Amino acid sequence: MKTKQELPECPVATTVSLIGSKWKLLIIRNLLVRPWRFNELKNSLDGISQKVLTDSLRSMEEDGIITRTVYPEVPPRVEYALSDIGESMRPIINSMAEWGTDYKKIID
Amino acid sequence: MKTKQELPECPVATTVSLIGSKWKLLIIRNLLVRPWRFNELKNSLDGISQKVLTDSLRSMEEDGIITRTVYPEVPPRVEYALSDIGESMRPIINSMAEWGTDYKKIID
């Protein structure tokens, strides 16, 4: 899940190195709607483990794609939201959603 | 590299399950320009192993994203090209390229 690294020359490779993993894209898909809490994300991502979710969120935070806000309440509440950079990925997710829809139509 | 499976409900997840891997997206990026031969791809994808490239190409072929054409010459020539379905991913790659370009501007 390490993403802090030299960025490749090709901009596509840059994007892939940041979000080229199954879960990250699905997390962004969710956060495009509204901010989510940790367990909300965990429950909505079928099959993800706590560890992998934590690792993914941490590295996305490091990369500046999402923000993490802790509300000092009891019980604690932590909200994840897209940063401006993350929000700017909306066109990517949209085009992937369109393509996925078309693909299913074709192969069914 | 197994991709033959039940497709998830969410179209984004569908797309991710088909091309949510580093190399596949970079292969598509290349094939969007023109058909490529095996060793051309291998040489252009810095760090990919023969096995991983072969596996990736096979599974993309199975998924109907690319085509594989063997020219019965000596020495053998094999060309990989995008199918219509693969070609239809151009908007995804384009939006990823745009985003990657912007991201590098921001963090530099």
Next chain:
DNA sequence: CTGGATCCAGAAGGATACTG
């Protein structure tokens, strides 16, 4: 040239227990 087949290390990822 374009791979197929093996072998194997290392990383990714799951399960479980525990904590502020």
Next chain:
DNA sequence: CAGTATCCTTCTGGATCCAG
């Protein structure tokens, strides 16, 4: 609730050798 820590299994992917 939202993690951290640990262990352990899986499996991707790199290296190498072989073949049509």
